Amino acid sequence: MGFVSTDARLNGELNPIAVSVKDVGMVFGDFHAVKSASFDLPKGKFLTILGPSGSGKTTLLRMIAGFDAPTSGEIFINGQPVSAVPPHKRQIGMVFQKLALFPHMTAAENVAFPLKMRRHDARTISDKVERYLELVRLGGYGSRRIHELSGGQQQRVAIARALVFEPDLLLLDEPLAALDRKLREEMQLEFRRIQKELGVTTINVTHDQREALVVSDEIIVMNGGEIQQKAQPVRAYRAPANAFVANFIxxxxxxxxxxxxxxxxxxxxxxxxxSLAGVVAGLDETLAAGAACSGAIRAEQIRIAPSRERLQSLETTVDGKVLDAIFEGERIVYEVVVPALDGALLRVFDHDPVTHLQFEPGDEVSLGWDAKDLHVFKK
Structure with a gap:
């Protein structure tokens, strides 16, 4: 069943925690790669650690995997401290960006490898390998060599190999980063399907915002070695804890x-x-008159029209000039200069999917939004 937190017992609730990170830090010389990170991950959930390069996300994953020992704090897996437990004894499956598949083996032999290393009953290995190849939709591909498989198929072999021994925890270290966009988006949905089907607790590391939003039950956003926010994807997107999260997602x-x-x-x-109206955002509950602030509004929350008359239902309207119109297939992204806001450049998504009224560079336009969509942060 897994570890049940003390708080859950006290509250009379059943809330098994698969991974608990308590005040974990990592220092390399004078550089603090991770600073006092703490979070709990319930069993069966899919967590994505999101952040820019150098934010500490990969270092945190490596500590959970056992490749690096924390400088401070402790990591618990199923209620047991694991800082002194080597990686091969942590019952963890991993998929890396570099898949590290064995080129001299077939797909089935690659998937069977962790079972043989753990000395599973040889009579059961073949059936188990076939079952996991079916799970990743590679039934019938077991006899193929790695070089005979496409990039996406190789990813599926790596997933099957990481899951076949039924680990307590699956760790994903940017495994989709090298794929083209279309294949990457397909594999994101595959990861979500497989994780939901098996119910395996999963921690994914990526810098891809879409991936984090698509696959995850919860997201951790990191920057400068610190956790900026831990929340469900919808909340991280719609109610960012600070300006960094608002800007990054x-x-x-x-x-x-x-x-x-x-x-x-x-x-x-x-x-x-x-004079602009907005709402207090994130943790900034003490904004007072005279404080420097920054209002954040997402591109899809701004409406664009030929004149203010078209935007009468909105609480705030400003005039601007189209600097650029970028066609992205499913939408048009406008860059609009607003003189009244000291020449601010606002990005706006096309909201006219029916007639596709398109503005051209140089066109005079009006922009509008509601106060609830302008999140105000401390500067």
Whole structure:
């Protein structure tokens, strides 16, 4: 059943925790790669650790895997401390960006390898290998050599090999980074399907925002070695804890200003002489008049129209000029200069999927949004 947290027992609730990271840090010389990281991951959940290069996400994953020992803190797997437990004794499956498949073996032999290393009953290995090849939709491909498989098929072999011995935990270290966009998006859905079907606790590391949103039950956003936010994907996207999270996930515009009035969660701030209304965002619950602030609004929350008359239902409207129109197939991304906001460049997504009224560079347009969509952070 796995480890049940003390808090859960006290509350009379059943909440098995598969992985618990407690105040874990990693220092390389004078560099703090990870700073006091703490989180719990319930059994059967899919967690993605998201962040830019150098944020500490891979270092944190390596400590969970056992490849690096924490400088401070402790990691628990199924309630047991594992800092002194070597990687091969942690019952963890891993898939890396470099798949490390054995080229001289067939797909089936690659999948069978961890079973043989763990001395499973030889009479059961063949059936188990075939079952996991079927799981990753490679039934009938077992006899093929690795070089006879496509990139996506090789990924599936690596997944089957990581899962075939039924690990307590599956770790994914940017395994899709080398794939082209279409195949990467297909494999993201495959990871989600397989994880849901098996219910294996999974921790994924990536810098790909879409991947994190698509596959995960929860997301951790890291920067500078610190956890910035841990939340469900919808909450991380719609209610970012700070300006970094707001900027890192999605396409976000920022408008700088000074708080004029704060009334509960409602904020009014001055931006280059303009009064803008928004809501307090993240943990910034003490914004007061005179404080420097930044309003964040996502590209899809801004409406664009030929004139303000078309935007009368919105609470805030400004005029601008189209600097560029970028066609991305499913949408058009507009870059609009707004003189009234000190020449701020706002990115706006096309919201006219029916008629596809398209604006051209140089066109005069109006932009609009509602106060609830403008999240205000401390500067």
């Amino acid at each position: 999605g396409v976000t515009n920022f408008i700088d200003g000074v708080v004029a009035e704060a009334a509960g969660q409602n904020i009014t701030f001055n931006a280059n002489g303009n």
